[in-house]
Amino acid sequence: MSGDEDELLFRRYRMLQEFVGWQDEDAASLRRWGPRIESVFPSIVDDFYDRIRSTPEAMNAIREGEPQIARLMSTLRLWLVELFSGTYDQAYVARRWRIGRRHVEIGLEPSLVSAAMSRLRARLVEALRQATDSDPGCDEREGERVLVALGRLLDLELAIVDQAFREEFTRRDQQTQRMATLGQVAGGIAHELRNPLNVIKTSVYFLTNASRISPEKMNEHLGRIERQVDLANEVISAVTQFARIAALERSPVDLAKLVPEWVDNHCLNHTIVRRLELARVPTIQADPRQLQIAVGNIVRNACEAMGVGGELSLTLGEIDRHIVLSIADQGSGIPPETLRRITEPWYSTKARGAGLGLAITKAILDKHGAELSVESRLGSGSCFTIRFPLAPHASGLEGTVGRASIDAAETSAPRTSGADS
Numbered sequence: 497m498s499g500d501e502d503e504l505l506f507r508r509y510r511m512l513q514e515f516v517g518w519q520d521e522d523a524a525s526l527r528r529w530g531p532r533i534e535s536v537f538p539s540i541v542d543d544f545y546d547r548i549r550s551t552p553e554a555m556n557a558i559r560e561g562e563p564q565i566a567r568l569m570s571t572l573r574l575w576l577v578e579l580f581s582g583t584y585d586q587a588y589v590a591r592r593w594r595i596g597r598r599h600v601e602i603g604l605e606p607s608l609v610s611a612a613m614s615r616l617r618a619r620l621v622e623a624l625r626q627a628t629d630s631d632p633g634c635d636e637r638e639g640e641r642v643l644v645a646l647g648r649l650l651d652l653e654l655a656i657v658d659q660a661f662r663e664e665f666t667r668r669d670q671q672t673q674r675m676a677t678l679g680q681v682a683g684g685i686a687h688e689l690r691n692p693l694n695v696i697k698t699s700v701y702f703l704t705n706a707s708r709i710s711p712e713k714m715n716e717h718l719g720r721i722e723r724q725v726d727l728a729n730e731v732i733s734a735v736t737q738f739a740r741i742a743a744l745e746r747s748p749v750d751l752a753k754l755v756p757e758w759v760d761n762h763c764l765n766h767t768i769v770r771r772l773e774l775a776r777v778p779t780i781q782a783d784p785r786q787l788q789i790a791v792g793n794i795v796r797n798a799c800e801a802m803g804v805g806g807e808l809s810l811t812l813g814e815i816d817r818h819i820v821l822s823i824a825d826q827g828s829g830i831p832p833e834t835l836r837r838i839t840e841p842w843y844s845t846k847a848r849g850a851g852l853g854l855a856i857t858k859a860i861l862d863k864h865g866a867e868l869s870v871e872s873r874l875g876s877g878s879c880f881t882i883r884f885p886l887a888p889h890a891s892g893l894e895g896t897v898g899r900a901s902i903d904a905a906e907t908s909a910p911r912t913s914g915a916d917s
């Protein structure tokens with residue numbers, strides 16, 4: 497795990513600490529009582545591994561038999577000592593996360609870890625009760641306090657383990673999805689390349705086999721070949737763009753500064769009037785290179801939808817803890833029945849184009865946790881709105897009433913005009 501990830505994880509841990517009502521006094525209380533029950537740790541560890549030995553599912557994870565168990569027993573003892581150390585800082589959380597990760601790697605079921613934690617909890621509560629009850633200087637409140645502190649701490653331990661499992665399941669899920677997408681993408685590429693190749697083949701056949709070709713016919717076929725090569729190239733560029741959106745390289749992005757540059761790069765038609773109303777908004781943590789692709793695809797579509805003339809309006813502002821960027825055109829608009837399907841890979845609304853532009857845009861925005869929605873009226877134009885959450889965990893659920901909110905799961909639509917790259 498990188499330093500950044502450690503920090504993110506720790507921030508989340510602090511949030512959960514606050515949620516459970518964790519106080520400095522909890523840490524102090526655990527630090528006070530830990531050494532008083534250390535003598536029982538070996539018996540707790542013995543009990544823990546006796547239970548593992550008698551549980552076949554748990555033993556499946558033990559590949560090296562008793563020597564491994566002996567090693568694990570001493571790591572569990574150290575784990576217990578650290579549990580009562582009273583220092584629950586970033587390094588502590590990172591170490592605990594790595595232990596959680598180790599259990600994920602060995603294929604342990606999360607429920608087994610929870611059950612094991614429950615067993616440890618019961619034994620630790622029992623040990624603490626005995627220690628506080630038998631200490632004449634310890635009043636009832638102090639006895640209760642350390643138990644509450646232990647309960648909170650163990651719940652937080654489970655939250656770390658849960659996070660490690662959840663990340664793994666998300667990773668596996670994404671891998672499955674990627675494989676499914678790969679099949680879809682490969683089929684799409686084959687289909688999109690076969691068309692131009694067939695046309696080229698026909699023209700080449702004609703040029704090589706025709707006995708007498710007029711210069712006009714020759715030019716017509718050469719022109720056709722050139723156009724089809726361009727088309728095949730477009731397909732390849734779009735696929736390459738898709739392939740490049742692997743990992744995000746985030747940095748602070750000042751949209752008000754970058755958006756005009758992106759418009760210049762992607763709206764090459766100078767008959768189109770540009771109206772930019774870009775308020776100064778807080779920077780967002782984003783990958784500027786990928787965002788340029790995402791926004792550029794929308795801008796290019798908007799300009800192409802207008803043909804010659806029209807107004808391209810970009811508005812940037814902060815609304816309800818979101819940075820909102822709207823891109824509106826005065827083009828032909830998108831029919832309502834296809835509005836919700838335009839981010840599907842290989843769905844093209846233009847006579848020429850691979851149909852990957854908005855799918856790429858959607859994929860990039862998804863990775864940024866941003867939401868894409870679109871409003872469109874036939875004959876008057878379309879408005880694409882991107883909402884970036886300001887806080888790391890902002891949900892971005894509100895604000896899409898009366899629009900089509902584009903869902904990555906929605907797929908498949910016929911070809912129409914005006915919304916694709």
Ligand code: HEM
Nearest residue numbers: 548554555557558564571572575595598602608609612613
């Ligand atoms: C909440 C309960 C548990 C705690 C606190 C715990 C603690 C630990 C610790 C501290 C490590 C060492 C990680 C490292 O430094 O790489 C570890 C690894 C491991 N644990 Fe657990 N564990 C728990 C539950 C379980 C359960 C139920 C099993 C089932 C067999 C298990 C099996 C293992 C195995 C196989 C390893 C890898 C050891 C190795 O690398 O040889 N653990 N555990």
